[in-house]
Amino acid sequence: MRSQNLPIIKMLLSACLLLISSWLFAQNELSPGQTYPNLFERVQMARIYPDSKSFADAIPKKSPSEIMKAYNALKNKQSFDLKAFVNEYFNIPESQHAAYRSDISAGIEKHLDTLWTVLKRAPDTASTYQTSLLPLPKPYIVPGGRFREIYYWDSYFTMLGLQKAGKTEIIKDMVDNFVYLIEKYGFIPNGNRTYYLTRSQPPFFAAMVQLLAAHNKDIKLADYKDALEKEYQFWMKGASQLSNGKAANHVVKLPDGSVLNRYYDAGDQPREESYREDFEAAKLTKQAPSTFLRNVRAAAESGWDFSSRWFADGKNYNQIITTDLLPVDLNTLLYNLEMAIATANNEAGNKTKAIAFLQKAGLRKKAILKYFWNKKQGFFTDYNWKNRLFSSQITLAGAFPLYFRLATPVQAKAVKEKLEKNFLKTGGLITTLTTTKEQWDAPNAWAPLQYISIVGLRNYGYNTLADTISNRWVNLNISVFKESGKLMEKYNVVHPNSKGGGGEYPLQDGFGWTNGVLLKLMKK
Secondary structure, eight states: HHHHHHHHHHHHHHHHHHHHHHHHHHOOOHHHHHHHHHHHHHHHHHHHHSSSHHHHHEEEOOOOOHHHHHHHHHHHHHTHHHHHHHHHEEEEOOOOTTTOOOGGGGOHHHHHHHHHTTTTTOOOOSSSSSBBOOOOOSOOEBBBBOOOOHHHHHHHHHHHHHHHHOHHHHHHHHHHHHHHHHHHSOOSSSSGGGTTOOOSSSOOHHHHHHHHHOOOOTGGGGHHHHHHHHHHHTTTTTTHHHOOTEEEEEEOOOOTEEEEEEEOOOOOOOOOOHHHHHHHHGGGGGHHHHHHHHHHHHHHSSSSOOGGGBTTTTTTTTGGGGGGOOHHHHHHHHHHHHHHHHHHHHHHHHHHHHHHHHHHHHHHHHHHHHHEETTTTTOOOOOOOTEEEOSSOGGGGHHHHTTTTOOHHHHHHHHHHIIIIIIIITTESSSOBOSSSSSTEEEEEEEEHHHHHHHHHHHHHHHHHHHHHHHHHHHHHHHHHHHHHHHHHHHSSSSTSSBOOSSSSOOOOOOHHHHHHHHHHHHH
16 A cells, blocks of 8 residues: 555655745846856856847756856866857847737737737746746736836836727736735836846836726725835835935935935946946946946936936936936826825725825925926926936926826926927927937937826826827837838937937837837827
């Protein structure tokens, strides 16, 4: 009898060991640079792959310990071939929609409907060997191209299109994935990669939950109360210990006691997905390397990577000062988060906490109108908390107070006039008034900023200008699609026949947030 049960016992033990192994694997969330010390840096500096993100996303063919053992045994030999070694031990992920070919004749709406399937990813499972991917439990939509994972702020604008397409189930799946990340890590990373665990992105989670609840009568903000509050704690960490004029993490306490937020990254080394670029750039600045690299990383958290918006002189990347600036868009998003938490607690019956967060939101609104309204420019701008001056850079981030209905009627009118006079071009709104080689500057334009500006204008009754921007943007998107069969990450709105350019990588197509905003505007 015992001998008959032995195979079953062995099978159960084997299954238990597999589960334990999987659990241990799941706890090991080292980044590629931490997993492959020296090898990772050497591969990135040798530029074996044109895109630094390729090796950061590489899929190992053997365990990290086996790879490092082989590398350490071979690395000092004269005959050692680094590229051959990497090709032997790693697979580089390809774009998963590379084989997809659009049918231009079927029209733009058919293309958009098909793209949701192309860009959809099934729930992740742990790989045989460790990769940089942080597995998610539910399906999600990726932006496309080199962006093979979920991205935080991209997802809100993608959801706008999913909602119009009637795909509410995948919206809830994505929101639930973000809840999973908040519960596990205490915040939503830039994307679900280990090398993104030092930073977040613009906090649109509250807006996602609001979108979900607005179109599903069975869902309330109270259902996501804990996740909303936990994300808020991440952004406000250290606030209670701050003295006036000081900063910690994402929080700055101003001389009058107002508390506002900045972008900030916990790391101060080269970004692993852009390792060589950051390493070389750090040689060209007068800042201490750690200060420069934290500013670079903080700009990556903003989503605007990179823009003259973050440069001290408004021109040069080597003068990046992101952590010195209080961004107007970030603080309006956190105002919305405070309001969402107040609503969630009100729904849950916790009136005391609801009132407390309404008060926090009221104080933030007061500070936003004080520190971001640049009366001289007639526009909302970022604020340099170190030198106590308005930023000289005028950007589309100034439309965010209109989107969240924070501007006074007089302020909204002034913003409308500047958008119409200075930002409006043939294909839509330019991102900044400065032309550089950075991708978040003129002549480039991006779907999320078009949408924020359009809705912001409509909130104050400026429908004619809103419609003009919308029509120009939609027409540009469709024109490029008819010519190329693709929807792009960004567009050149000054010279629509030219492609959007600049940045650290080639122009990407796909593209999640472009698709979402386009469908939303087409079906307004």
